[in-house]
Amino acid sequence: xxxVTLADRCVVDADGFYKIFVTVQTELGADxxxxxxxxxxxxxxxxxxxxxxxxxxxxHASGAGFVKPRWDEDAAAWVEGATAEELAAWETEHPAPxxxxxxxxxxRIQQSNDDLEDYLLAHPLQWTDGEYYAITQKKQNQLxxxxxxxxxxxxxxxxxxxxxxxxxxxxxxxxxxxxxxxxFAIDERVTKLVEYQQTKExxxxxxxxxxxxxxxxVDYDTVQ
Numbered sequence: 001x002x003x004v005t006l007a008d009r010c011v012v013d014a015d016g017f018y019k020i021f022v023t024v025q026t027e028l029g030a031d032x033x034x035x036x037x038x039x040x041x042x043x044x045x046x047x048x049x050x051x052x053x054x055x056x057x058x059x060h061a062s063g064a065g066f067v068k069p070r071w072d073e074d075a076a077a078w079v080e081g082a083t084a085e086e087l088a089a090w091e092t093e094h095p096a097p098x099x100x101x102x103x104x105x106x107x108r109i110q111q112s113n114d115d116l117e118d119y120l121l122a123h124p125l126q127w128t129d130g131e132y133y134a135i136t137q138k139k140q141n142q143l144x145x146x147x148x149x150x151x152x153x154x155x156x157x158x159x160x161x162x163x164x165x166x167x168x169x170x171x172x173x174x175x176x177x178x179x180x181x182x183x184f185a186i187d188e189r190v191t192k193l194v195e196y197q198q199t200k201e202x203x204x205x206x207x208x209x210x211x212x213x214x215x216x217x218v219d220y221d222t223v224q
Contacts, residue, residue: 003028009038010054014046016071017081021054052078062096099210108204112218116197119220124167125189127182131166135186143183150176196223 005026011019020041027035038049055069055078067090070081082090117136124132133139146164153160154176163171164179200218207213 007051009049010052010071011038011041011043011047012050012071013044015081016073018055018069018071018078019047022049024049058090058094060094060096061091101207101210101213104210104213105204105207108213108216108218109201112197112200112204115218116193116220119193120190123220125186127185133164133182133186134167135190140183140186140190143179143186147176147180147183150179193220193223196220 005028007024007026008021009024010021013019022041023039025037025039027037029035043049050071052071056065057069058065058067066078066080066082067087068081069078071077072079080087120136121134124134126132143164146162150160150162162174162176162179164174164182165171197218197220200216203216204213207216
């Protein structure tokens with residue numbers, strides 16, 4: 001009884017240039033003899049099979065991928081096999097698609113806002129007690145509400161057990177002055193991040209070309 005397996009392979013020529021992606025059928029005979037058959041394609045004399053994924057094809061001048069992918073044995077990776085002249089000619093014939101600058105600006109601005117929300121969620125504030133406290137908009141609103149209730153209760157002389165929690169832990173009792181100090185520190189941190197986002201948003205809006213837009217980086221880790 002034959003033991004048959006199928007596997008995908010890339011076909012390259014003698015110089016390593018990519019030709020086609022094929023399926024290879026391997027049969028293990030009763031005498032332990034292996035037989036490989038390329039399905040739907042006949043290998044030329046100078047062609048061989050390599051076990052790797054097919055290379056990405058470049059679709060236009062600014063796109064990723066290769067014009068003439070070639071397998072580099074030393075690097076064990078696909079590299080660009082086209083000469084500089086061939087690449088320049090190809091890119092002239094396949095220019096990058098026009099970009100809607102206004103639409104790209106709107107996308108970048110929305111991305112900066114989304115990234116800020118993600119950053120606030122992933123970077124709680126470390127307080128003087130060594131613990132970490134969430135600084136998302138939701139937690140800020142809850143903290144402000146807690147403090148307001150505590151202040152109102154104090155004015156009315158009504159007992160109130162003021163509690164707050166570190167990230168991922170249950171609430172514990174706090175003194176009002178200490179919780180207000182934490183709230184001020186969170187506000188200061190978030191304000192700096194928001195001001196940074198606003199500055200970047202203005203830069204994005206003022207970009208006159210797609211090239212100017214592309215050099216604008218938004219990195220919240222740089223905000224001290």
